[in-house]
Amino acid sequence: MMWRDNPAGRPRLGLIVPRFQFTAVARNRLRRRLKEIWRRQLQGGLPAGDLVIRAKREAYGMTFAQMQTELLEWRGTP
Secondary structure, eight states, rough: OOOEEETTSSEEEEEEEOOOTTHHHHHHHHHHHHHIIIIIIIGGGSSSSSEEEEEGGGGGGHHHHHHHHHHHHHTTTO
């Protein structure tokens, strides 16, 4: 994850989801899960800036709850 300032005045999300020999269906599912976590829990409490998340190969095997826990730990929220 990388955090950059932006002039937009609100937090924005950028996703990088490499193929890693997975199907388009798996990549899109991973993107949807990450966007949902962003929408529900991360977006509201962040200052104006761009958050760029690059998914690792292990993310394809994670459950929604595991992804959510990892992202919230990064943010510093239990």
